[in-house]
Amino acid sequence: MTNTDRTLQDVFARTKQQNRAALIPYVTAGHPHLQDLGALVAALNEGGADIVEIGIPFSDPLADGPVLQKAATDALASGTKIRDILAATEKITRNSVPVVYLTYINPVYHFGLKEFIHAAAQSGVKGIIIPDLPWQESQEVFAYTQEEGVSLIPLVAPTSTDAHIASLQAVTGFIYGVSLTGVTGVRQDVDHGVGAMVARIKQFTSQPVAIGFGISTPEHAREVGRVADGVIVGSALVRIVDEAQDKAPQAAYEFVASLRAALNP
Numbered sequence: 423m424t425n426t427d428r429t430l431q432d433v434f435a436r437t438k439q440q441n442r443a444a445l446i447p448y449v450t451a452g453h454p455h456l457q458d459l460g461a462l463v464a465a466l467n468e469g470g471a472d473i474v475e476i477g478i479p480f481s482d483p484l485a486d487g488p489v490l491q492k493a494a495t496d497a498l499a500s501g502t503k504i505r506d507i508l509a510a511t512e513k514i515t516r517n518s519v520p521v522v523y524l525t526y527i528n529p530v531y532h533f534g535l536k537e538f539i540h541a542a543a544q545s546g547v548k549g550i551i552i553p554d555l556p557w558q559e560s561q562e563v564f565a566y567t568q569e570e571g572v573s574l575i576p577l578v579a580p581t582s583t584d585a586h587i588a589s590l591q592a593v594t595g596f597i598y599g600v601s602l603t604g605v606t607g608v609r610q611d612v613d614h615g616v617g618a619m620v621a622r623i624k625q626f627t628s629q630p631v632a633i634g635f636g637i638s639t640p641e642h643a644r645e646v647g648r649v650a651d652g653v654i655v656g657s658a659l660v661r662i663v664d665e666a667q668d669k670a671p672q673a674a675y676e677f678v679a680s681l682r683a684a685l686n687p
Contacts, residue, residue, distance in 0.1 A: 427472070427519060427520055428520075429520065429548060430473065430520055430522070430548050430549055430573055430594075430595040430596060431594070431595070432520075433472050433473055433519070433520060434596065434630040434651055434652070436472075437472055437651070437652075438651070440687070441687045442647060442685045442686055442687050443632075443643075443646070443647035443648075443650055443651055443652050443653050443685050444472040444473060444630075444632065444651060444652040444653070445470060445471050445472050445473075445643070445652075445653055445655075445678070445681055445682050445685055446471070446472065446473045446474070446475055446632055446634075446652050446653065446654040446655070447466050447469075447471050447474060447475065447654075447655050447656075447659050447674075447678050447681070448474075448475040448476075448477060448524065448634075448654060448655065448656035448659060448660065449462055449463070449466070449474070449475075449476060449477065449659065449660060449663060449674070450476075450477040450479055450490065450493040450494055450497055450660055451476050451477060451478055451479065451497060451502060451507040451510070451511075452479055452496075452497030452498070452500060452502030452507070453479070453493040453494075453496050453497045453660065453663065453664070454496065454663065454664070454667055454670060455500065456497070456500070456502050456506055456507065456510060458670060458671070459476070459507075459510050459511075459514065460510065460513060460514050461671045462663065462670060462671050462674055463476070463514050463518055463521070464514075464517075464518070464671070465670075465671035465672065465674045465675040465678070466674060466675070466678050467517075467518055467519055468675055468679075469674065469675045469676070469677070469678030469679040469681075469682060470678060470679055470681075470682030470683075471519055471678055471682070472519055472520075472652075473519055473520050473521070473522060473548075473652070474518060474519060474520075474521045474522075475521075475522050475523075475524055475551070475654065475656070476507070476511065476521060476522070476523055476524070476547075477490065477493075477494070477523075477524045477525070477656075478504060478507055478523055478524065478525040478526075478529060479493070479494035479495075479497035479498050479502055480494060480498075480525065480526045480528065480529055481494070481495075481498060482526070482528070483526060484526070484553065484554050487657060489657040489660050489661045489664070490656060490657055490660055492664070493660050493663075493664065504529060504533055504538075505541075508541050508542065508544075508545045509545075511523075511545040511546060511547060512544070512545045512546055514546075515545065515546025515547065516546065520547075520548040520549070521546065521547045521548065522547055522548060522549035522550065522551060522573075522575065522595070523542055523547050523549070523550050523551065524550075524551040524552075524553070525550065525551075525552060526552060526553065526554050527552050527554050527555045528554075530552065530563075535562065535563065535566065536566050539563070539566040539567055539570050539572065540566075540570055542570075542572060543570035543571060543572045547572065548572065548573060548595065549572060549573035549574070549575045549595040549596075550567060550572060550573070550574055550575065551575045551577070551598055552574075553577055557576045557577075557586060557589060557590065558586075558589070560574060560576075564592070568594075573593070573594045573595025573596075574593075574594075574595075575593070575595050575596060575597070575598050576590055576593060576597060576598065577597075577598045577599075577600055578590070578597055578598070578599050578600065578619075578623055578631075579600040580600070580601075580615060580619055584622075584626065587622070587623055587625075587626040587627065588626040588627075590626070590627050590629065591626075591627055593627070593629045595629075596629060596630040596631065596632050596651065596652060597623060597627065597629050597630070597631045597632070598632055598634060598654070599616075599619060599620060599623060599631050599632065599633045599634070599650065600633075600634065600635050601615075601616050601619070601633050601634065601635045601636055601637070601646070616633055616645075616646055616649060616650070617649040619633075620633065620649045620650050621649075630651035630652060631650050631651050631652070632650060632651060632652025632653065632654050633646045633649075633650040633652070633653060633654065634653075634654030634655075634656060635654075635656075636657075637653055637654065637655050637658070638655070638657070638658040639658070640680045640681050640683065640684035641684065643655065643681045643684045643685055644684040644685065647684070647685045653681070653685065655678075655681060658677070659674060659677060659678070662674060662677050
C-alpha cells in the first residue's frame with residue numbers, strides 16, 4: 423500500500439477526520455522468523471493498520487504476559503539480533519504506515535543509547551516505546567529522540583499520578599494508555615475504567631491517547647475506540663501468529679481486518 427502519513431501526528435489527524443480510532447497492531451520481530459517480518463507487516467498494512475508496533479525481543483520483558491514472553495523467547499532462541507531487526511525495518515518502512523519500536527532499556531543501553539536512537543531513526547521508525555524507562559528519568563533519551571525526529575512514547579497507567587500526566591506536554595507522538603494494572607495478555611473483557619482514564623489524561627494534555635493491554639477482539643476494539651484516539655492490539659495478534667506459523671501473514675491480515683472493520687464508523 424502507499425503510505426501517505428509521514429508522521430504519527432498525521433495518522434491521528436487523519437483518523438480523527440474519519441471519526442474513528444487509529445488501529446495499532448503489535449508483532450514481535452523474529453517471531454516466528456525474522457525473515458517473515460516484512461510479509462507480516464505488509465499483511466497488517468493491507469488489513470487496515472494505521473501504525474505498526476514492532477517489538478524488539480528481550481530476555482526479561484517486565485510488562486509482557488505469557489504470550490509475548492514466549493514470542494520474545496522464541497525470537498531470541500532463533501538468533502534474532504537488534505542489528506538484523508534494524509536492517510529489516512529499514513526495508514519495511516519504505517512502504518508501510520508509520521512504524522514504532524517497543525523495546526526495553528537494557529538492550530538499548532547495551533547497544534549504546536545515542537547509537538540505538540540514531541540507528542532506529544535511520545531505519546525509518548517514527549517512535550520508540552520503552553516500558554521500563556520512567557518518564558521522569560528519560561530526559562537524556564528524550565533529547566536524543568528529539569534530535570533524530572523520533573517520538574519517545576510514554577506510558578500512563580491507572581496508577582499514574584496527575585503530576586506524571588501533566589509532565590507529558592512535550593510528547594510529540596501519542597500517549598500509550600495502559601488499560602489495567604498488570605502485564606499484557608489476552609482477556610475476556612475490557613477494563614471498565616478505560617473511559618475515565620482517557621478523560622483524566624485529556625484533562626492534562628492534548629496529545630492523542632492510544633489504549634493497549636488486554637484488547638483481544640473486534641468487540642473490545644470497538645468499545646475502546648469509542649473513547650480513545652488509538653487501539654493497540656498485541657497479545658491476541660501474536661497468539662494468532664504463533665498458532666498460524668507458515669500461514670501467519672494471512673491469519674494476521676484477517677484478524678487485523680476484523681479489528682479495523684469494528685473501528686470504522
